[in-house]
Amino acid sequence: MVQDKETILPIQLSFMLYPTVMATGFLVLPAMGALYAPYDFWMSSILVIIPGVISIVLATSLHKRFPGMTIIESSQRIIGKWLGKLVGLLYFIYLLHLTGVISREYAEFVKSSFLFDTPLMFISCSLFFLAACAVRGGVSVLARSAVIFTTLFIMPFLFLLLLIPDLNWMYIFPMLSQGFVPVLKAEAVPQAWVSELFLMTYFLPFINDQNKAKRWLYMVLGLIVISMALVDLGVLFLLGPDTSNKLYPILVAFRYMSAGGFFENLEAMLLAMWVLGNFVKLGVYLYATVTSFSQCFGVSDYRSLAFPIAILASIFSLWDLPNTATLNILIKKVGVFEIPLFMIAIPLLLLLIAWLTGRKGTNQGGVNG
Amino acid sequence: MMSRCLIIASSLAFVMVMLTGCWDRVELNDLALVTALALDAGENNQIDTTVQFQLPRSQSGVGGTGGGGGGTNRETAVRHATGIDIADALAKLQRELPRKLFWGQCKIFIFSHEVAKQGIQESIDFLTRHPQPRERSYVFVSEGKAADTLELFPPLERTSAEALREISNMDLGFKLTLEQLSIKLINESRAFAIPYIHILPSSKSAEPRQTIAYISGSAIMKDDRMIGAMSEKIMRGMMWITDAVGEYTVTFGMKGSTEKFISLKPVRARIKLVPSIRGDKWIMTVKAHVEGDMVQNETAYNPTEPSILSEMDKAFEEAVRRRIELCLHQAQHKFNADIFDFADAYHRKYPRLWEREKKNWDQRFPQVEVKTDITAHITRLGLIQAPGGMRKEEVIE
Secondary structure, eight states: OOSSSOOOOHHHHHHHHHHHHHHHHHHHHHHHHHTTOTTTHHHHHHHTHHHHHHHHHHHHHHHHHSTTOOHHHHHHHHSOHHHHHHHHHHHHHHHHHHHHHHHHHHHHHHHHHTOTTSOHHHHHHHHHHHHHHHHHHOHHHHHHHHHHHHHHHHGGGGGGGGGGGGOOGGGGOSTTTTOSHHHHHHTHHHHHHHHGGGGGGGTGGGOSOHHHHHHHHHHHHHHHHHHHHHHHHHHHHHHGGGGGGOSOHHHHHHHHOOBTTTBOOTHHHHHHHHHHHHHHHHHHHHHHHHHHHHHHHTOSOSGGGHHHHHHHHHHHTTTTOOSHHHHHHIIIIIIHHHHHIIIIIHHHHHHHHHHHHTOOOOSSOOTTO | OHHHHHHHHHHHHHHHHHHTTGGGOOOGGGEEEEEEEEEEEOGGGOEEEEEEEEOOHHHHOSTTSSSTTTTOOOOEEEEEEEESSHHHHHHHHHHTOSSEEEOTTOOEEEEEHHHHHHOSHHHHHHHHHSSSSOTTSEEEEESSOGGGGGSOOOSSSSSHHHHHHHHHHTTSSOOOBHHHHHHHHHSTTOEEEEEEEEEOOOOTTSOTTOOOEEEEEEEEEETTEEEEEEOHHHHHHHHHHTTOOTTOOEEEEGGGOSSSEEEEEEEEEEEEEEEEEETTEEEEEEEEEEEEEEEEEOSSBOTTSHHHHHHHHHHHHHHHHHHHHHHHHIIIIIIOOOTTOHHHHHHHHOHHHHHHHGGGHHHHGGGOEEEEEEEEEEEEOTTOSSOTTOOGGGSBO
């Protein structure tokens, strides 16, 4: 159950979830897709509707069955206390690892393209510090800062319009020259990213109007699909067959912009939106990790855990990731399976068990009491 | 209360430490602003890099008053170093420079003729991998030594690099950015053209180096090697086909006349490449819709007469066709280089067939039958009607 009277608005939730998917997505996804479908990868950004809808349906129906509970709490109801705690522990460890990977991704981009001499640890830890502050402030602080930062995060996308004179629309052809299979392959990474929407399970208990929340959730999914498609198409029209060879195609796009001969070197803007978006993303992940831990082990106040777990996660950001190539492989080959495992497969299994055994949440207080 | 003060004070201190930019703080007077990079072939397969950097305003002197420097206003200097590859050469170059090379303002990369002949792929790897060189910078191949084009002191612009950039920006001629080059290196046609630059002979009253480099013609590249150069005149045909005519002036004779000409400026074009395959014959139709405004009419014909105007249209059409065919002939038979990206047009229309056939493109390309389908119109006649300064009775109506 909700531990105190904190509430967030449905619109705030959508402001939190948009960068949760897009903050790293817009930078990393185009190149990953282009690797498999050099001219068709933009289609994969439309197909993400499917995993997106699935994770929204899963999270909201789990929450409907067990009102006021996150997946950590409801799993203890569904499969028994100890098995449920085991699931909670798995979620905690996985989210801790994923938070680490995200902060590494964040720091690698900053270091490789902007702050060449700044230690990696410093870049990721400074963002961790801020994210931990936000989480320590509570979910409503996180939600309110998301409203401000996500707005600022979206705005630089408009600058992509400056690229229009440099775009070559012809790169959209040949369409589906290798059939539909490469598009499905290109879909692998984006679907994992979008399934992260399931993290809403940690925030749904704070929302009063669940029906309105649903509307906003589908709206944010729509917005994610539209912005992914725009980013993909923009990059494709600018870079064509060269997209897959770039580590960060959108960085090239921002560097390529030139308006009137003086409005150039806009990549600083990209860095700004990268920091803002990843602050929200990291905050959401850190909150989810902290909540998993506190609800799994019955810690009554999650706030005091924010800093220790942030430190732990920052260690995970270095652990087993010796270089960027490994990080890329982790995302490309492992992430595509493990993210949907936690965001779609396990919740689906839990929901099925709950449905078969007919277990439902009651309003007599959470297991943590 | 006390603790709150402490928190505020410590966070302020923290912010102040952060605001200096930490490890990556750079002072402007620790930087050498690179304006151009030239790559020449060194001995023993090495590469010779030359950078042009801007001298700070205070040090450049004002026009060398009182002899000595003469009339040239030198705002740039160059340094060069030789290395195994670009990175190595630049590292050596950095040792000879008291300031750190800064690439953010570098908008010009020049390959010498020789380097281009040896292949540019390795250099492009450096330029696109290194986070500082900008993808929008322009790439050129120079006629002689690339380094020479950097040791010029233009009368109008501050640096010779800036002069080249402004010329490219003007939309008059052919231009290629680093990113476009990077795409062309991996596209289907395996051939492309790079603007070819020459040093403009300096005018009589100027100092020997007081001139600029200018674009004329193009270097024809196959895979990543230069196989020849195309003259400016022939290159114009390529610009028609690739829809890049820009603000150029077209001059042509009426009815095959080689004495009296008509000039149009600006000309506008809409070009469409329509590939088709009939049996074993590959046909490419260049559909062009071109328009131009008259700026000079040397002939005695009165263009306000519809029948004469339509004849002029026909001559215009013929002129465009001749340019296109001239260039096509060279590309197909002299160089066998698909600089028009016909390959991409086929790839778009026949993706599956293309996958099978693309290895034969080298044999196929010279045999592609190119048809031209041009409609040309002279849309405006300028401020006068009949030929200017000509008596009424001499005008042919």
